[in-house]
Amino acid sequence: MESIMVVDDDDSIRCLYEQVLTDEGYEVVLAGSGLEAVKIFKKEKPDIVILDIRMPGMDGIELLGKVLDMDRKIPVIINSAYSMYKNNFLTWMADAYIIKSSDLTELKVKIRELLDTRKK
Amino acid sequence: MENILVMILSGGKGERLYPLTRDRAKPAVPFGGIYRIIDFTLSNCVNSGLRKIYLLTQYKSLSLERHIRLGWASIFKPQIKEFIATLPAQQRVTLNWYKGTADAVFQNIYSIQQERPNLILILSGDHIYKMDYRNMIRFHIKKKADITVGTVKVPIDEISRFGIVELNNDGGIVDFKEKPHQNNEQIKKNYTLASMGVYIFNTDVLVKETVEDAKRDSSHDFGKDIIPRMIPRKRVFGYIFDRDYWRDIGTIDAYWDTSMDLISPLPLLNLYEKNWPIFSFKPQLPPAKITLDVASQKSEIVNSIVSPGCIISGGYIKKSILSYNVHIQSNASVEESVLMNNVHIQKGCRVRRAIIDKGITLTEGTSIGYDKKDDKKNYFVSAKGIVVIPKTRVRGEKYV
Numbered sequence A: 001m002e003s004i005m006v007v008d009d010d011d012s013i014r015c016l017y018e019q020v021l022t023d024e025g026y027e028v029v030l031a032g033s034g035l036e037a038v039k040i041f042k043k044e045k046p047d048i049v050i051l052d053i054r055m056p057g058m059d060g061i062e063l064l065g066k067v068l069d070m071d072r073k074i075p076v077i078i079n080s081a082y083s084m085y086k087n088n089f090l091t092w093m094a095d096a097y098i099i100k101s102s103d104l105t106e107l108k109v110k111i112r113e114l115l116d117t118r119k120k
Numbered sequence B: 001m002e003n004i005l006v007m008i009l010s011g012g013k014g015e016r017l018y019p020l021t022r023d024r025a026k027p028a029v030p031f032g033g034i035y036r037i038i039d040f041t042l043s044n045c046v047n048s049g050l051r052k053i054y055l056l057t058q059y060k061s062l063s064l065e066r067h068i069r070l071g072w073a074s075i076f077k078p079q080i081k082e083f084i085a086t087l088p089a090q091q092r093v094t095l096n097w098y099k100g101t102a103d104a105v106f107q108n109i110y111s112i113q114q115e116r117p118n119l120i121l122i123l124s125g126d127h128i129y130k131m132d133y134r135n136m137i138r139f140h141i142k143k144k145a146d147i148t149v150g151t152v153k154v155p156i157d158e159i160s161r162f163g164i165v166e167l168n169n170d171g172g173i174v175d176f177k178e179k180p181h182q183n184n185e186q187i188k189k190n191y192t193l194a195s196m197g198v199y200i201f202n203t204d205v206l207v208k209e210t211v212e213d214a215k216r217d218s219s220h221d222f223g224k225d226i227i228p229r230m231i232p233r234k235r236v237f238g239y240i241f242d243r244d245y246w247r248d249i250g251t252i253d254a255y256w257d258t259s260m261d262l263i264s265p266l267p268l269l270n271l272y273e274k275n276w277p278i279f280s281f282k283p284q285l286p287p288a289k290i291t292l293d294v295a296s297q298k299s300e301i302v303n304s305i306v307s308p309g310c311i312i313s314g315g316y317i318k319k320s321i322l323s324y325n326v327h328i329q330s331n332a333s334v335e336e337s338v339l340m341n342n343v344h345i346q347k348g349c350r351v352r353r354a355i356i357d358k359g360i361t362l363t364e365g366t367s368i369g370y371d372k373k374d375d376k377k378n379y380f381v382s383a384k385g386i387v388v389i390p391k392t393r394v395r396g397e398k399y400v
Helices: A011-023 A034-044 A060-070 A089-093 A105-119 B038-047 B062-075 B101-106 B109-115 B133-142 B156-161 B203-214 B222-230 B252-260 B372-378
Strands: A003-007 A027-031 A048-051 A076-080 A096-099 B004-009 B052-057 B083-088 B119-124 B127-129 B147-155 B163-167 B173-178 B191-202 B236-240 B246-248 B289-291 B299-302 B311-313 B315-318 B333-335 B350-352 B354-356 B387-389
Touching (some): A003 A011, A003 A034, A011 A027, A011 A105, A034 A060, A048 A105, A060 A076, A060 A089, A076 A105, A089 B109, B004 B038, B038 B119, B038 B127, B062 B083, B101 B109, B101 B119, B101 B203, B101 B222, B119 B203, B127 B191, B133 B191, B147 B156, B147 B163, B147 B222, B163 B236, B191 B203, B246 B252, B252 B354, B289 B299, B299 B311, B311 B315, B350 B354
Parallel strands (some): A003 A027, A003 A048, A048 A076, A076 A096, B004 B119, B052 B083, B147 B236, B289 B311, B299 B315, B354 B387
Antiparallel strands (some): B119 B191, B163 B173, B163 B191
16 A cells, blocks of 8 residues: 655645545554654655654754755655745755645646656 | 846766765865865855855865865855855755756745845856956846856867757847757868857846746756756857866866866966966965985976975976975976875885875886887776876875
8 A cells, every 4th residue: 555644834735635535545653743754764764755844843944855865856845824934945856836725636646647757 | 236146066976087986075185286176166256246155065075165164165254144064965945866967956935035145156166267247247137148158169079078069149039959960061160169068148038037947858958958948948148268278177088187187387277367366275285395316316297286285306207297295206207297285205206197196105206108009907097198106095005
């Protein structure tokens, strides 16, 4: 089963994503902070990472660098409520940047697309 | 002028320039008496009005960093957002050493983000040439290019040493091959265009391309990976550098040849052009002094460069470069050689076709460059037969 790591400091978002993505047939691992995510990433070695940007302590941009350092080829989706970080070159290191929405279709489509590309 | 950031790749190991690179990074190797190799590229930047400069360093960068601090930092004004700074493989984005030229840029996306320039000029820290980058920048803007590669004419029999570029009539690059073998079609021509390792990128294109490259299995090199992949899908142009002097100091022989280019009466590389000064760190030293040797009634220097602090008390010096504080005693002869700072040549020594690194003392009667067998036994000798005596590891150590 393909596994997804969701990193977000918001409990309700983690809960929602876990439910929706489990229903889609993925194994979901959760991290509530950047530091936690680094530990879990090393242990769980997920197939794809979805991360929030604004988090207390280590933010999503710093985490992105650390994740790529552990695995340069891991697909990463930035999932933020803000579009302003799109201009930040550091976010360009991610494979996609998706604005948070109550409709998760775009996110789900992107996850599938990136996982399929990776398989090739 | 556009908001332009310069990134100078200064992290190569310089293995083919060993032993001059035993204790220092290649761009920090002394050159031309009072300069270091990096001074030529940096002077090009300053003379072209480019004053936001990052040097990407990693191997043995201490002497390079010291040189930048002492010789260069003070001519940049941070008050008006000018700077020169070194970026060692600094673990800002990842924890790795730079794996290639493109990876060095990728690992410094943080610094690019801090500056957010429109254009980024990528240069090598180990080339000797005088170039006004503004002409190439204007060309880049006029062509609405995504990337412009600086090219220079090289003789056809040397193509296997360079990245070879083929242009269409509009200046667009149609083919780029890294160190190719000659083919029959090429042999018919007299020269071809080689990449100088000088690139202007639109910043967004550079970031996208290096990020994409970072996620691939590749050698993470601009010449081998990034540019060939960009040719079919981006606006890739080649700018032809119109002055013909450009040298990549890759090997000991290239270092020696380039040094010799400085000293002929009409030098290929002229250090005396007033409108293109070459800046460097200049220590406070007394003028060079040449005295008459009482015994031989002679002290002869021809076609040579003599730097401040030198004392020539007799002897014969021909086609040589003497850096700071070199002492030559009576009856010594030095020909076609490069002597770096604080080299002392005692009475009766004979030196020919040699590079002597900092601080070496040749004791009375030593002969170098006259007996191939003997030289090979005692010193490093290059393919062309240039003898290199590396820096001493012990202060005051003498060669006999």
